[in-house]
Amino acid sequence: MKKIVQKHPLAIRWFHWINFPVLAIMIWSGLLIYWANDIYRLGWGNTTVLKFFPDSFNKAFNIPFRLAEGMSFHFVFMWLFFFNGLLYVGYLFFSGEWKLIFPNKKSLKESWQVVLHDLHIRKGVPPQKKYNAAQRIAYTAVIFMGMGSLLTGLAIYKPVQFKTLCALLGGYEWARIEHFTLTILFSLFFVVHIVQVLLAGWNNFRGMVAGFEVVADAKHLTPFEEIPADTPIDDSPKNM
């Protein structure tokens, strides 16, 4: 006999797995659009550390000369991204799930301990509920990044009709830079997320598909919040 705990509600699993391909399509079509005026880089003066994007990158992903195609996908799938995000945020609020995701007073301090733990510098993590402090901060940030992408996107899509929004974001060209930066941040989040999911293992991944997680063999019947942080247990709820 084993003890399982319901981890991710069905709604959240749907929102998550719909968002994944939709966001991927938004980023891909965004790259097709960005290529037509690919002026951003990291560097100073005449020194360029990283050009967005190197020709090899554009070539590898077949990006050049597809602006019209990029726009047509972007301005269709934006609706799915918007409605899925809206429903997700609505669900967080009405279900009370937000209490498990939003950072609390201790999160900032604890997230540092989580990072040290993940880097194998510190033994043991602070006690956690569904998400640890670093996850709370990352997942909340990603929700705000999504909102940011929608707002900066709207400002560059309809800069005259949403003139005030565009001005608040620093004008048309700044809004485009912000929209681009958020996309880079999404991509970085994605990389870290995938690494963490791989490290967290099967039990955690199954949680996002099947909804439940095996907490312990029946001999350890203590609820997982009360298990001392350093206790080695198979299938321990280290999530990401």
Added chain:
Amino acid sequence: MVNDQEKIVSSKYIRNRTITSFALFFLLIVAGLFSWRWLTHQPEDNSVPRPLRAVLNGNEKFFTNFIYSPSNVSRTYSPTYAAPKVRVNGDDGMGEDFDVTAWKLQVVRSPGDTLFISLDEIKSLPKTDITFDFKCIEGWSQVTHWAGVKFSDFVKKYNLTSECAMQYVGLNTPDKKYYVGIDTRSILQPQTILCYEMNGKPLPMNQGYPLRLIIPVKYGIKHLKRIGTIFFSNSKPKDYWYERGYDYYAGL
């Protein structure tokens, strides 16, 4: 604290539930891939798969009916902010075989009823200038300074109000090789001008001498250079970039 969502279950239960969930998950992935394949292999409507085109046309309806307002004007600047070197993008419809001296603007009021208007006549109308951030669909923008006659003043002067009750205005270059269609509500927005001056000087040839359209509520693709003909229609006039897969509306 005991969580009410905890359950003690057998390994078999866990296995069965895992298999069922992943089978459904896999089916959804396959359905997603098939949907993508279906979407990208649909017949095209003006170079865009039909379902996407339908949504883009829906976007046009949504933005014209619920968001667009003629009182939302493009931000204007003092002419001192205008770039001295104005970017030139595209020369479609701007062939060499153009007889400047013979040029007159043609306004088709109805088939067989065409007005021919000279540049001097257009210049005799009240002059309006605007300095705004010109936005190209490629993603760049530039603050530029233009002057000419307000399209709405032109409409009043030549009694085109009843023609403007139609939904679209079409514009062609004299050789008809570049052409755009614009929803009438947008072209009547007060910042739209029939433009004959750039940076206080006559429009250069590569910017559309003698007359071009400046319509700040649209991307640059709609700012047709070297206007030959203007006409009115209730169906969408032919549009050069629309045929090449861009959005018809292209409104900002």
